[in-house]
Structure formats: C-alpha cells, structure tokens
Amino acid sequence: NAGVMQNPRHLVRRRGQEARLRCSPMKGHSHVYWYRQLPEEGLKFMVYLQKENIIDESGMPKERFSAEFPKEGPSILRIQQVVRGDSAAYFCASSSVGPSVIYEQYFGPGTRLTVT
Amino acid sequence: TQLLEQSPQFLSIQEGENLTVYCNSSSVFSSLQWYRQEPGEGPVLLVTVVTGGEVKKLKRLTFQFGDARKDSSLHITAAQPGDTGLYLCAGGGGSYIPTFGRGTSLIVHP
Numbered sequence: 001n002a003g004v005m006q007n008p009r010h011l012v013r014r015r016g017q018e019a020r021l022r023c024s025p026m027k028g029h030s031h032v033y034w035y036r037q038l039p040e041e042g043l044k045f046m047v048y049l050q051k052e053n054i055i056d057e058s059g060m061p062k063e064r065f066s067a068e069f070p071k072e073g074p075s076i077l078r079i080q081q082v083v084r085g086d087s088a089a090y091f092c093a094s095s096s097v098g099p100s101v102i103y104e105q106y107f108g109p110g111t112r113l114t115v116t
Numbered sequence: 117t118q119l120l121e122q123s124p125q126f127l128s129i130q131e132g133e134n135l136t137v138y139c140n141s142s143s144v145f146s147s148l149q150w151y152r153q154e155p156g157e158g159p160v161l162l163v164t165v166v167t168g169g170e171v172k173k174l175k176r177l178t179f180q181f182g183d184a185r186k187d188s189s190l191h192i193t194a195a196q197p198g199d200t201g202l203y204l205c206a207g208g209g210g211s212y213i214p215t216f217g218r219g220t221s222l223i224v225h226p
Contacts, residue, residue: 004158033213042204042218043159056212091158103147103208107158 006108019079025094032075033093120217137220139205140187146209153202195224
C-alpha cells in the first residue's frame with residue numbers, strides 16, 4: 001500500500017508530556033500538510049511543508065507546536081507540554097505538486113490524540 | 117479570507133432516497149474537491165472539478181461546479197448505507213492552502 005501512512009493511530013498522553021506524530025507521504029510526494037479535526041468540525045489547516053522547509057505555518061499555535069519534514073524520513077508534528085485542549089484527530093495529507101490550479105490532497109488515516 | 121459553507125450540516129435518510137448537498141462561497145475558486153470521510157478514517161478524495169459548469173459522475177454520485185466557480189453540489193441517487201460519512205468540499209486558489217468546509221454528515225439507514 002503506497003498511501004499516506006501515519007503513526008501511531010492512537011496516542012494517549014498525560015498533561016505536560018510530549019506528543020510526536022509521524023507522517024510518511026505517498027511515494028513520490030514531496031508536499032505535506034498537517035490538519036487538526038475536532039468532532040463535528042471540518043479540517044483546520046496547521047502547517048504546510050516541503051522537504052527541509054516550512055512553507056506556511058500560519059495555522060499552527062506559536063507555542064508548544066512544531067513541525068519538520070527532513071530530507072530523509074517522515075514528517076513529524078511535535079506537541080510539547082500537551083494540555084487537554086490538544087485532544088483531537090490530527091491528519092496528514094500529501095500532494096505531488098505545490099500550489100497549482102488543482103489542490104488534490106491524499107490523506108492518511110490520522111492520529112487520535114487523547115490528553116488525560 | 118475564503119470561506120466555504122456546506123449545507124445541510126446533517127442529513128439522515130432511508131436507503132434508496134436521493135439527496136443533494138451544497139457547497140457555497142462568495143469567492144471564486146480555481147478548483148474544488150469533494151472528499152468523503154468515514155468514522156475513524158481520513159478523508160478520501162472523490163473528485164476534482166475545475167471548469168465552471170462542469171459536471172462529473174462517479175457511479176451514483178453527480179458533482180457539479182457552478183458557472184461562476186463559487187459553488188458546487190453533490191447529488192447522490194438511490195443512497196446506500198455505504199454512502200454514510202462526512203462529505204467535505206475544499207476549494208483552491210489564492211493561497212497555498214485549500215479551504216475546507218465544515219462538512220455534511222450523512223447517515224443512510226438500511
């Protein structure tokens with residue numbers, strides 16, 4: 001299966017711990033997007049990355065959240081000192097081209113973060 | 117800021133019924149995507165429409181892009197329980213990031 005992979009699928013953290021969410025894009029895709037989704041809500045954009053570059057992080061909180069997409073390996077969304085309000089589903093999507101007339105994205109299955 | 121309004125927010129119907137869901141904006145989009153998301157899974161791309169007035173069919177699903185490229189509709193004929201899910205529209209154009217609507221949650225009862 002060459003689809004977008006995310007792990008872990010479920011992550012439980014206590015308040016104050018760190019959460020690390022991983023995303024491997026589809027083969028051949030070099031553009032990665034991270035989204036957050038709360039129940040009964042749509043997708044909230046967080047950050048857009050290309051290999052070794054953060055292109056747009058306007059949707060990501062300035063504190064405690066960071067993202068990277070290294071030359072080798074998966075993209076990682078890191079949340080430090082988690083709080084209960086961070087509990088949500090986090091989705092990664094990848095695309096083969098950058099912004100163009102077509103914005104098709106392919107999503108992973110998501111990581112469900114629960115902060116206790 | 118580009119916004120996409122989806123309606124209705126919730127829809128509960130019986131198997132075999134037809135339905136239409138809408139995606140509206142005051143902004144023009146260069147393209148528009150429809151996704152279906154099942155509980156516990158990520159959204160799955162169904163279709164992309166690019167040209168104003170374009171109609172695309174995917175089995176029992178018919179997608180239409182408005183002439184002015186500001187709105188779109190999804191019509192499902194003879195709905196089946198397997199159609200249950202959250203239907204999201206997303207529009208592109210004007211920035212790096214597609215704009216997502218909040219979705220229509222569809223339940224089809226057997």
